[in-house]
Amino acid sequence: VSLQMMKHAWDNYKRYAWGLNELKPISKQGHSSNLFGNIQGATIVDALDTLYIMEMKEEFKEAKEWVEKNLDFNVNAEISVFEVNIRFVGGLLSAYYLSGEEVFRKKAVELGEKLLPAFSTPTGIPWALLNIKSGIGRNWPWASGGSSILAEFGTLHLEFVHLSHLSGNPVFAEKVMNIRKVLNRLDKPEGLYPNYLNPSSGQWGQHHVSIGGLGDSFYEYLLKAWLMSDKTDEEGKKMYYDAVQAIQTHLIRKSSGGLTYIAEWKGGLLEHKMGHLTCFAGGMFALGADGAPNDKTGHHIELGAEIARTCHESYDRTSMKLGPEAFRFDGGVEAIATRQNEKYYILRPEVIETYMYMWRLTHDPKYRQWGWEAVEALEKHCRVDGGYSGIRDVYNNHESHDDVQQSFFLSETLKYLYLLFSEDDLLPFEHWVFNTEAHPLPVLHKDDGNKEENQK
Ligand code: DMJ
Secondary structure (H helix, E strand, O other): OHHHHHHHHHHHHHHHHOOOOEEEOOOOEEEOOHHHOOOOOHHHHHHHHHHHHOOOHHHHHHHHHHHHHHOOOOOOOEEEHHHHHHHHHHHHHHHHHHHOOHHHHHHHHHHHHHHHHHHOOOOOOOOOEEEOOOOOEEOOOOOHHHOEEHHHHOOOHHHHHHHHHHHOOOHHHHHHHHHHHHHHHOOOHHHOOOOEEOOOOOOEOOOEEOOOOOOHHHHHHHHHHHHHOOOOOHHHHHHHHHHHHHHHHHOEEEOOOOOEEEOEEEOOEEEOEEEHHHHHHHHHHHHOHHHOOOOOHHHHHHHHHHHHHHHHHHHHOOOOOOOOOEEEOOOOOOOEOOOHHHOOEOOOOHHHHHHHHHHHHHOOOHHHHHHHHHHHHHHHHHEEOOEEOOEOOOOOOOOOEOOOEOHHHHHHHHHHHHHHOOOOOOOOOOOEEEOOOOOEEEOOOHHHHHHHHHHO
């Protein structure tokens, strides 16, 4: 089924928005997001590995030809360093590792080089935004006193380690190792990492902590850096399990109805709200269970299972059976959005992502059932003639479509669905780690280096 869904999403993108970043499936035209500046083709690059994995060979070939002929980074564009890294660099790296086609490696390294000027700050903590022609960077005007964002500068590690590996140039890995160094020098309030860090002063901005937006994939990349290093990156491992310990103590709560959730922390006070984005953490806890210190493996799996259940409830308590952007545990509600501007669903993957990890790690059939419920809801409410669209209010009985087919729907949501219903030996966790945009990157096995040494 996810294959049919991918075909529908791809064919319509191709028909109405080929070469542009994303598709507007209702108005049947291109959608350009300013996150990628003038860089074009986000959907193509994000979808490459999904096409490959689903064995959509013709489509993969067309996509590859587009990359060869048209993907151009010599543009005057201000881009989001984070978004371009996770979608474009990540997408190109996976396409290279899966297909072995040199063009993807070349483009990934070329783009990585374009991103390097973002690190020219007094601390080496990169800017959020970068003009890839002039090399001038800056931060989001709304971010606490000129701060960089934890989830943005903390979500470069996996890709940059691979860029060094593939190019032979250590500079990429050095840049991300320095980010760790800066973080390790700082005092952390209650062991937590605030979402904001000023790249000039090296001091935290506002003490807001989140495992959802602005924080999320920083934690994910600590764990995955350790896994991707074949469990040799002890620093990443320690930072991950220490952070999870603090998250458990200060952020994780149980509602009176028995639902475990992860709250947000603002200068010591809890906001009892959980974002759709936060739902990825169920899968993360389960993935990290194996290495948990002090015999806590079972506990981490259980935590993952509880988060999965809570996020499933957030879907089940809507009329469309698709989850809202954020749901609350206060004012007499549990796992329900109370504010109008938190009721939308934009084809995000995190809940299905967690089902996929929970399925692989426990084989409890309920995760496939829950995934199937999501498929039915997507088909019923998000599928339109011209592709798939987000929904403005999942509690309404009538769809109001937002008219955007997000590129992560093809790279993540459909890929995780496909994996949920595949055998475990398709991209097995011992050999592959998924970047935060669901692009698989190979584990760098300890003996790989030796093999290369021997070949030289
Ligand atoms: C994706 O770009 C990535 O999953 C990112 O980590 C969070 N936001 C979107 C999907 O919701």
